[in-house]
Amino acid sequence: MPIDLVLRSRRVLTPEGERPAAVSVTAGRITDVQPYDTPPPRGTRVEDAGDHVVLPGLVDTHVHVNDPGRTEWEGFWTATRAAAAGGITTIVDMPLNSLPPTTTRRALIVKQDVARPKVHVDTGFWGGAIPGNLNDLKPLHDAGVFGFKCFLSPSGVEEFPQLGGEALESAVAEIAGLGGLLIVHAEDPAVLDAAPQVPGARYADFLASRPHTAEDRAIEHLIALARQYDARVHILHLSSATALPLIAEAKAEGVRITAETCPHFLTLTAEEVPDGASEFKCCPPIREAANQDALWAGLLDGTLDCVVSDHSPSTADLKTADFASAWGGISSLQLGLPAIWTEARRRGRTLADVARWMSTAPAELAGLTQKGAIAPGRDADFVVLDPDRTFTVDPADLQHRNRVTAYAGRTLQGVVTSTWLRGVRIADHGVLTEPRGELLRRA
Incomplete structure (x- = not known):
């Protein structure tokens, strides 16, 4: 099947450690993790996170x-x-x-x-x-x-x-x-x-x-x-x-x-x-x-x-x-x-x-064997983090129904810039898509 997406960054957290990498995604699954500079197939969508960290x-x-x-x-x-x-x-x-x-x-x-x-x-x-x-x-x-x-x-x-x-x-x-x-x-x-x-x-x-x-x-x-x-x-x-x-x-x-x-x-x-x-x-x-x-x-x-x-x-x-x-x-x-x-x-x-x-x-x-790692065969679930940026917690910015939080007013480090579920971006700088989640059963 053709590759749907290549997500790459200078900092990708794989089971072998952090490294520059290009992660190939097909039909919601990770198919390959290659060196950052690997040329993608012609016509493939490429998203580059730069120096932001891509975590599972x-x-x-x-x-x-x-x-x-x-x-x-x-x-x-x-x-x-x-x-x-x-x-x-x-x-x-x-x-x-x-x-x-x-x-x-x-x-x-x-x-x-x-x-x-x-x-x-x-x-x-x-x-x-x-x-x-x-x-x-x-x-x-x-x-x-x-x-x-x-x-x-x-x-x-x-x-x-x-x-x-x-x-x-x-x-x-x-x-x-x-x-x-x-x-x-x-x-x-x-x-x-x-x-x-x-x-x-x-x-x-x-x-x-x-x-x-x-x-x-x-x-x-x-x-x-x-x-x-x-x-x-x-x-x-x-x-x-x-x-x-x-x-x-x-x-x-x-x-x-x-x-x-x-x-x-x-x-x-x-x-x-x-x-x-x-x-x-x-x-x-x-x-x-x-x-x-x-x-x-x-x-x-x-x-x-x-x-x-x-x-x-x-x-x-x-x-x-x-x-x-x-x-x-x-x-x-x-x-x-x-x-x-x-x-x-x-x-x-x-x-x-x-x-x-x-x-x-x-x-x-x-026992979620398809989750938890950026590796071939796993679901293409990612979080892209700006690890050096700080923010002060404002309860009004939270998506929880009731925004009571012990963290109100605290300055935290690390801003989530995007979240990806099975190869689809579901959050982008705080803007959420329509629901795309699936219900899971024990394997």
Whole structure:
């Protein structure tokens, strides 16, 4: 088939490293990666990014779209526009905060029907594991969900209760038997119940209510279950750096456990959170600067596998000044890449590291073998980044439905100039095309 497009740049991030290259695209797939000066076939469309960096399109496996049912919080149209504007070409939607939650095959079909005409980027779905839906897990697995999410502590919404005791063990065994993946919000409810619960505007009080030990004990338990059942278990949004030695030891032993962290844990610190500023509230919480340094060390040594957003928006009225009652969630889908690049660059890391953490590793986690790399045979998903340009975050510029953000007023480095999905430019200097995303199934 003829080549549709050659995208070239002096800085292309390939699996072999950054180099000048010309990337050939045919029918939405990468067919070749050649030296920059390779003459294209006559008549081929050529796009030259100059000295801007071409990265593989980012893959965000932790996004709460809240559609259907709570579309006033977000929605597939706005969430995927924000993703495209931020260089993300693939998301995997979480099963809760939508009504109905994705805990049955019928609910998955409802969500897919809602999403199909709205998605600007490719979109997959997690299933949910809750008390009473053990028999629904195999039908969801057969329908192509990428795995199953559960909470060990209350989720914040009554239709998605926590999983514990024998029900958790049964779910681990069932999912392991399917060859599936269990992804877990890991906070121990007993530790949370015993922690001081002081309502009000003081961030220090909220932080004390979600101690490190809540994550650490939950992760110890999950490691034991993963070991017992030879199950694949993934720890979501790790905040507590004191859990890193547990994960590292389990990995070294051969336990099939992985873990992620999020931009807000790597770029924001408890010391800078103003009292009453619940746009910074999330569970588990943003912790101290020393904890952040340890998370970066865990990312660099491979204990942490990937960086994803945990984009969890709500309407502005739910972000009250009382940290105890305010909705917990950080909206960062559009800002994750520049936020991480700003801090990674300050710490002496490269865009190749960022591409590995935010594209290659999340794609591998979800089994998205066609995503996550600029290499022949992969989808022609790209993000073009001006790595040296800075901007100040203005919530009015965001594509999220509700533009409450912990990053408001921050100066970040790295501007997404264009985003490409299967060889088609879907965002160009902030201007979005009509939806071109596809719904994805587990391979």
